[in-house]
Amino acid sequence: MVAKSRAKTGADDDGPWQPAPVPATSDLSEVEEAAKICTACHLYKRGTQTVFGEGPRRAKLLMLGEQPGDQEDLAGKPFVGPAGKLLDRALEETGIDRSEVYVTNTVKHFKWEPRGKRRIHQKPNSREIAACRPWMEAELRLVKPKVLVCLGSTAAQAIFGASFRVTRQRGVVLSSEFAARVVATVHPSSLLRQPDEEARAREYALFVADLKVAAKATAA
Ligand code: URA
Numbered sequence: 001m002v003a004k005s006r007a008k009t010g011a012d013d014d015g016p017w018q019p020a021p022v023p024a025t026s027d028l029s030e031v032e033e034a035a036k037i038c039t040a041c042h043l044y045k046r047g048t049q050t051v052f053g054e055g056p057r058r059a060k061l062l063m064l065g066e067q068p069g070d071q072e073d074l075a076g077k078p079f080v081g082p083a084g085k086l087l088d089r090a091l092e093e094t095g096i097d098r099s100e101v102y103v104t105n106t107v108k109h110f111k112w113e114p115r116g117k118r119r120i121h122q123k124p125n126s127r128e129i130a131a132c133r134p135w136m137e138a139e140l141r142l143v144k145p146k147v148l149v150c151l152g153s154t155a156a157q158a159i160f161g162a163s164f165r166v167t168r169q170r171g172v173v174l175s176s177e178f179a180a181r182v183v184a185t186v187h188p189s190s191l192l193r194q195p196d197e198e199a200r201a202r203e204y205a206l207f208v209a210d211l212k213v214a215a216k217a218t219a220a
Contacts, residue, residue, distance in 0.1 A: 019130070019131060021034065038135070054077060054103060061102070063103045070121070086189075107129055171213050
């Protein structure tokens, strides 16, 4: 396995940056193969492996997160950790079948820093997001979802630009060059960080309401 044999230095921003080398193909699995050996930014040295999107190639609904977390990095699959479990619960409650959704991330490697024995999530910076962007654009171009759901500000700003604020523009149907209908909402991990049960329940209900907007837009 290519990624596992690489050194994990944890070093930041080392060396020149290249845009990710996306092959000119309409076959998403060929794009995924190329992404597995991407070295466009330094994050490949830190993550275990590239975590590419998964789901039906012709999915009507595409969900875009920020970057794989600790468990996703180990499993090689997006949204399988605590945030993913919460997303699964919310999707079920919304009546969306996850197996019909293409799920991916803005950045395909886990960015983390060590704290004791734990690997703590770090937000990707604008250069890392830019280096990884061609993979996201290829997924959006090839899946061509009817509806794109941006989970959190990293995803929403990758689609709408840095001035986009999820707090102000969540839960409404917008449009972009990547999908005719786009709904932005919070990242499910933000629900896990709520200070108490009451806040968690309130934020979860708002999250489900946003997903219902996306479900309705998908069915329309
Ligand atoms: N958070 C994300 O944005 N993506 C994942 O795949 C997991 C957690």
